[in-house]
Amino acid sequence: MQAAEQLVRKQFLIYPGQIKKLNLLAKNRNTSAAEMVRKAIDAYDPDATGDLSESELLELVSTRVKEAIADTRKTRKQLERTLKLMNAKDA
Secondary structure, eight states: OOOGGGOOOOOOOOOHHHHHHHHHHHHHTTSOHHHHHHHHHHHOOTTOOOOOOHHHHHHHHHHHHHHHHHHHHHHHHHHHHHHHHHHHHHO
16 A cells, blocks of 8 residues: 555545445455555556456346436435425425
8 A cells, every 4th residue: 555645535425335335345355445445446447358257247237227226216206205295385
């Protein structure tokens, strides 16, 4: 790890599921969540062809689709509540 005085505080918004995953990964590797984020940034290469197998890719896509569905359901519920409140005010 680089010297602490070179570190810069930065805030990011991430999903609760990502927080759980990050904390679990950090705990399993006996390190901090911040160190896991730094390692992920260092390892990320958007131009890499990737070494994921077909089953790993399908699992990744499946996970992302499930997250999108859950987010969509949550948003629809919020919209329904808002519309009910708006209709109640109009009545």
